Amino acid sequence: MSPDTGLAPASGDAVASLVETLKARFGERVSTAQAMRDSHGRGEGAGPPAAPDAVVFAQTTEEVAEIVALCSQRRVPVIPFGAGSSLEGQLDAVRGGISLDLTGLDKILEVNAEDLDVKVEAGVTREQLNAHLRDQGLFFPLDPGANATLGGMASTRASGTNAVRYGTMREVTLGLTVVTASGEIVTTGGRARKSSAGYDLTRLFVGAEGTLGVITELRLRLFGVPERITSGLCQFDSFTNAVEAVSAVIQMGVPVARIEFLDTLQMQACIAYSKLDELAAKPTLFLEFHGSPASVDDQIEQVREIFDAMGGGAFSWADKEEDRSRLWKARHDAYFAARALAPGTQSIVTDACVPISRLAEAVEAAARDGEKSGFACPIVGHVGDGNFHVMILHDGEDPDAAKRAKALSDRIARRAVEMGGTSTGEHGIGLNKLAVAREELGASAALMRTIKDALDPHSIMNPGKTLPV
Amino acid sequence: MSPDTGLAPASGDAVASLVETLKARFGERVSTAQAMRDSHGRGEGAGPPAAPDAVVFAQTTEEVAEIVALCSQRRVPVIPFGAGSSLEGQLDAVRGGISLDLTGLDKILEVNAEDLDVKVEAGVTREQLNAHLRDQGLFFPLDPGANATLGGMASTRASGTNAVRYGTMREVTLGLTVVTASGEIVTTGGRARKSSAGYDLTRLFVGAEGTLGVITELRLRLFGVPERITSGLCQFDSFTNAVEAVSAVIQMGVPVARIEFLDTLQMQACIAYSKLDELAAKPTLFLEFHGSPASVDDQIEQVREIFDAMGGGAFSWADKEEDRSRLWKARHDAYFAARALAPGTQSIVTDACVPISRLAEAVEAAARDGEKSGFACPIVGHVGDGNFHVMILHDGEDPDAAKRAKALSDRIARRAVEMGGTSTGEHGIGLNKLAVAREELGASAALMRTIKDALDPHSIMNPGKTLPV
Numbered sequence: 029m030s031p032d033t034g035l036a037p038a039s040g041d042a043v044a045s046l047v048e049t050l051k052a053r054f055g056e057r058v059s060t061a062q063a064m065r066d067s068h069g070r071g072e073g074a075g076p077p078a079a080p081d082a083v084v085f086a087q088t089t090e091e092v093a094e095i096v097a098l099c100s101q102r103r104v105p106v107i108p109f110g111a112g113s114s115l116e117g118q119l120d121a122v123r124g125g126i127s128l129d130l131t132g133l134d135k136i137l138e139v140n141a142e143d144l145d146v147k148v149e150a151g152v153t154r155e156q157l158n159a160h161l162r163d164q165g166l167f168f169p170l171d172p173g174a175n176a177t178l179g180g181m182a183s184t185r186a187s188g189t190n191a192v193r194y195g196t197m198r199e200v201t202l203g204l205t206v207v208t209a210s211g212e213i214v215t216t217g218g219r220a221r222k223s224s225a226g227y228d229l230t231r232l233f234v235g236a237e238g239t240l241g242v243i244t245e246l247r248l249r250l251f252g253v254p255e256r257i258t259s260g261l262c263q264f265d266s267f268t269n270a271v272e273a274v275s276a277v278i279q280m281g282v283p284v285a286r287i288e289f290l291d292t293l294q295m296q297a298c299i300a301y302s303k304l305d306e307l308a309a310k311p312t313l314f315l316e317f318h319g320s321p322a323s324v325d326d327q328i329e330q331v332r333e334i335f336d337a338m339g340g341g342a343f344s345w346a347d348k349e350e351d352r353s354r355l356w357k358a359r360h361d362a363y364f365a366a367r368a369l370a371p372g373t374q375s376i377v378t379d380a381c382v383p384i385s386r387l388a389e390a391v392e393a394a395a396r397d398g399e400k401s402g403f404a405c406p407i408v409g410h411v412g413d414g415n416f417h418v419m420i421l422h423d424g425e426d427p428d429a430a431k432r433a434k435a436l437s438d439r440i441a442r443r444a445v446e447m448g449g450t451s452t453g454e455h456g457i458g459l460n461k462l463a464v465a466r467e468e469l470g471a472s473a474a475l476m477r478t479i480k481d482a483l484d485p486h487s488i489m490n491p492g493k494t495l496p497v
Numbered sequence: 498m499s500p501d502t503g504l505a506p507a508s509g510d511a512v513a514s515l516v517e518t519l520k521a522r523f524g525e526r527v528s529t530a531q532a533m534r535d536s537h538g539r540g541e542g543a544g545p546p547a548a549p550d551a552v553v554f555a556q557t558t559e560e561v562a563e564i565v566a567l568c569s570q571r572r573v574p575v576i577p578f579g580a581g582s583s584l585e586g587q588l589d590a591v592r593g594g595i596s597l598d599l600t601g602l603d604k605i606l607e608v609n610a611e612d613l614d615v616k617v618e619a620g621v622t623r624e625q626l627n628a629h630l631r632d633q634g635l636f637f638p639l640d641p642g643a644n645a646t647l648g649g650m651a652s653t654r655a656s657g658t659n660a661v662r663y664g665t666m667r668e669v670t671l672g673l674t675v676v677t678a679s680g681e682i683v684t685t686g687g688r689a690r691k692s693s694a695g696y697d698l699t700r701l702f703v704g705a706e707g708t709l710g711v712i713t714e715l716r717l718r719l720f721g722v723p724e725r726i727t728s729g730l731c732q733f734d735s736f737t738n739a740v741e742a743v744s745a746v747i748q749m750g751v752p753v754a755r756i757e758f759l760d761t762l763q764m765q766a767c768i769a770y771s772k773l774d775e776l777a778a779k780p781t782l783f784l785e786f787h788g789s790p791a792s793v794d795d796q797i798e799q800v801r802e803i804f805d806a807m808g809g810g811a812f813s814w815a816d817k818e819e820d821r822s823r824l825w826k827a828r829h830d831a832y833f834a835a836r837a838l839a840p841g842t843q844s845i846v847t848d849a850c851v852p853i854s855r856l857a858e859a860v861e862a863a864a865r866d867g868e869k870s871g872f873a874c875p876i877v878g879h880v881g882d883g884n885f886h887v888m889i890l891h892d893g894e895d896p897d898a899a900k901r902a903k904a905l906s907d908r909i910a911r912r913a914v915e916m917g918g919t920s921t922g923e924h925g926i927g928l929n930k931l932a933v934a935r936e937e938l939g940a941s942a943a944l945m946r947t948i949k950d951a952l953d954p955h956s957i958m959n960p961g962k963t964l965p966v
Contacts (some may be wrong), residue, residue, distance in 0.1 A: 041667075069891070140852070142744075142748060142852075142853065142854035143852040143853055143854050145749070145852070183690075184693055185691075185693040185697075186693075187691055192693060196691050198691070198697065198700075199541050208944070212940065214939075214940045214941050214943075214944055215939065215940070215941065216604050218914075218917060218918060218919055218937075218942050219851075219852045219918060220850040220851060220852060220882075220884075220917070220919045220922060221849060221850070221852075221853070221882045221883055221884075221915035222654075222656055222660060222665050222667075222850060222882050222884065222917040222922050222923065223654075223918075223919035223921065223922060224654040224655075224704055224848075224919075224921045224922060224923050224924060224925045224926070225920060225926060225930075225934055225937055225938065225943075226652055226704070226921045226926055226934060226938055226942070226945055226963060226964075227701060227704065227705055227945045227948060227963075228654075228667065228697070228700045228701060228703065228704055229941055229944055229945065231667075231697045231700040231701075232696060232697060232700075232701055234697065234947075235693055235695070235696065235697055236696055240696075250748070252748075252749070252750045254750075275611075279611060279613070279721075280721070280840045281720070281721045281723075283752075284596065308738065313941035314907055320795050320799070322791055322792070322794070322795040323791070323792050325791070326789050326791040326792050326795075330789070379693075380691070381689040381691060381692060382688075382689060383609070383611075383612040383614070383689060383690075384611065384612055384690070385609070385612045413689075413690045413691050414689055414690055415689075415690075415691065444689075448687060448688035448689070449687060449688060449689040449692075450687055450689045450692035450693075450694045451688065451693065451694060452693045452694050453692060453693060454691065454693050455693055456693045457693070457694060457695055461694075462535050462635075465694055465695060468687075468694055469694065469695055470683075470684065471681065471682070471683045471684070472683050472684065472685050472695075472698055473695070474683075475677070475685075475698055475952070476685055476695055476696045476698065478708050478951050478952060479696060479701075479948060479951060479952070481951070482948060482950070482951030483944070483948070484945060494695060494696075495695070
């Protein structure tokens with residue numbers, strides 16, 4: 029459910045005049061059909077859509093600049109839209125306005141294999157990029173569950189299962205092309221691996237959720253496909269031991285590429301959904317090792333020692349690509365597997381991220397809260413980063429259940445903040461986390477507001493999101 | 498030489514009244530002695546000092562807030578000062594005002610060994626931090642040549658020889674305590690390894706060179722001391738082959754911890770200064786490998802194969818700590834060794850950083866330019882990052898020589914920008930690179946200015962620096 033943002037809708041006359049102008053300019057690439065507006069008025073999160081007044085499909089940076097300039101002149105909100113897979117209400121048109129669909133900006137502009145970088149348009153998805161790179165021995169590691177657009181991933185500062193080794197969108201974004209709130213085109217960053225040339229505008233737009241401008245192009249770091257990739261999983265009898273084994277691996281500095289936790293209920297869901305009949309419904313760690321053959325052997329040995337000491341079972345290994353793909357497809361489908369546990373229910377997904385020394389405590393407390401709530405609450409986690417997701421499955425038609433689910437989500441988020449962590453490791457604030465973010469950000473929220481007001485003086489860029497009021 | 502910034506000095510009455518107030522409050526911790534003012538009116542770069550009107554020695558974040566608030570009320574500039582080792586004129590008081598000496602903020606506030614993070618005050622130096630960590634199996638890897646303060650390192654987005662593996666201050670800074678231009682205390686970031694909670698204020702202040710606020714505390718990532726550390730060096734007959742060997746190592750993804758280039762003239766200087774009589778004055782790579790024993794062996798094997806193919810000579814190895822220390826002390830003393838080549842001269846140090854595929858071309862062209870100039874121009878480089886420094890040794894008393902040295906420096910910087918790189922990999926813009934930065938930053942400079950004006954409306958924070966006019 030979207031909180032009441034108290035924002036007035038854009039002026040009806042301004043919107044009508046803008047839509048007329050846009051239709052004259054872009055023809056059928058402007059839609060005011062209800063179904064199109066509804067599909068663009070929400071992401072993957074719970075709650076009803078807040079539909080924009082119109083959807084415009086842009087195809088170039090210059091078109092985006094033209095559209096934003098028109099919105100700016102008329103003070104009409106503009107909400108950038110990619111794959112529609114964000115989870116925190118980032119796409120809800122709380123003041124109406126224009127949903128700016130960027131999926132037409134789908135070109136891979138440059139691949140520099142020697143420098144391990146790529147330039148893409150914002151509507152390119154992570155799977156599209158990796159399909160393009162497949163024959164070049166290169167890959168882009170970041171993988172949120174959805175096949176999100178890279179512009180969207182930058183805007184929410186997304187990460188996924190590989191972040192423990194390769195970083196998040198903060199680390200892998202070298203530069204951006206951005207359309208500002210007045211419709212100007214600005215490039216940030218460059219191709220050097222490091223720079224001290226002025227303010228870090230790249231990282232200001234990464235994570236700004238479209239509230240400071242529209243990202244239209246990204247220059248990203250790539251990585252060479254490792255000589256050897258080995259995936260494996262290890263099941264534990266004890267939930268706590270599984271999580272503490274992860275903390276030990278990270279503290280030892282073993283450079284694992286992926287280390288993912290799934291609790292008993294989540295494993296039960298995955299076994300059913302992805303037909304993993306060989307596995308038991310027990311706390312499980314999915315791992316992947318990247319490197320030279322010697323380095324992978326070395327990493328595996330270090331991890332086995334730790335897991336043995338923590339009561340982990342035998343490893344199941346997947347060296348072949350099809351076996352690895354099956355394993356990671358099951359992990360990526362965890363969200364859908366979980367939703368299939370209770371068909372027809374809504375899901376709130378928490379996104380707490382804590383210092384690694386507090387991880388076991390945080391996950392255990394969340395699990396206890398989940399049990400007490402009576403909701404089905406499977407847990408998965410990018411535990412190498414201290415980040416875990418509790419999926420709170422509840423009857424969205426029952427206002428009391430929705431309220432209790434939201435309260436549970438807030439409690440888990442607040443506890444992470446109290447532990448020195450954050451309410452959101454990778455999903456963003458959007459609308460849904462505004463209240464918790466107010467507490468988390470403290471006095472720095474006022475600095476954020478000052479920057480917002482300076483860069484978007486008419487408050488047209490995705491209004492109502494990210495900035496606590 | 499400082500360019501003419503065209504900035505009016507602060508009002509004499511306002512300064513006099515401020516200094517009186519500060520003396521009443523801080524007593525002997527306020528100095529208007531000429532020698533003290535001169536020593537605080539410049540860094541390590543070329544050119545005469547631009548002295549502040551007074552120097553104030555703060556000891557706590559609260560005192561910094563009080564001092565900045567007083568400066569803000571009277572519209573008097575305030576220039577944060579750490580070790581005084583910056584190279585681009587960052588410390589010159591071009592409008593007079595207060596030099597705010599932060600070396601009294603010298604406490605290490607928290608070490609969290611389990612989470613590999615530390616909280617320090619801004620005046621703590623990198624050597625002080627590592628001495629404190631020595632017994633805990635932890636270290637902080639970033640090492641600019643000087644024993645800089647960590648606040649200063651964050652402000653210039655510094656790095657050093659380990660950045661190829663561990664990143665720069667951008668990557669290792671988890672959060673900050675900052676005093677804003679109005680004298681408010683704000684904390685940014687947190688202890689989680691990743692977060693999507695709002696704008697990345699931490700990275701906005703990192704690299705802002707004190708123009709947006711004063712960093713008073715930092716939360717930094719630490720790293721476990723690797724199980725094995727092996728240093729070595731390899732000499733080449735061919736300058737080009739040495740640089741291209743580095744590009745190959747990076748492109749292969751070998752996780753070297755350090756890979757540093759020194760050209761023939763720089764080696765000649767180091768052999769004389771650091772008594773490395775066993776070495777020849779030839780293009781040389783200094784390397785270091787970190788990891789488990791198996792992983793270090795594996796890295797060394799990969800590097801040897803590449804170096805053999807590029808005509809590298811036999812490796813000299815240093816496994817023992819005293820031998821390693823001798824090697825890296827020689828590398829860290831390269832600046833002083835180079836200055837000893839031509840005693841009494843001034844030095845301009847370039848800081849170009851280019852995509853790795855352009856590195857050999859960039860370094861060769863810089864070397865040719867250096868030869869043509871007639872100046873002694875030794876070259877060292879953090880070449881794994883594409884970053885290299887040409888030291889242009891010239892007679893600072895001769896205006897024509899100073900002008901030609903600056904023109905050479907600008908030419909090398911501009912070429913890096915044309916190659917898709919940056920004029921400054923780790924030193925910052927300060928005063929000296931304002932003209933080149935204007936070209937490099939293009940339209941994004943206006944965005945930087947908007948942010949500056951919003952966060953520092955009276956332009957008191959280190960005025961005249963970083964932002965091209």
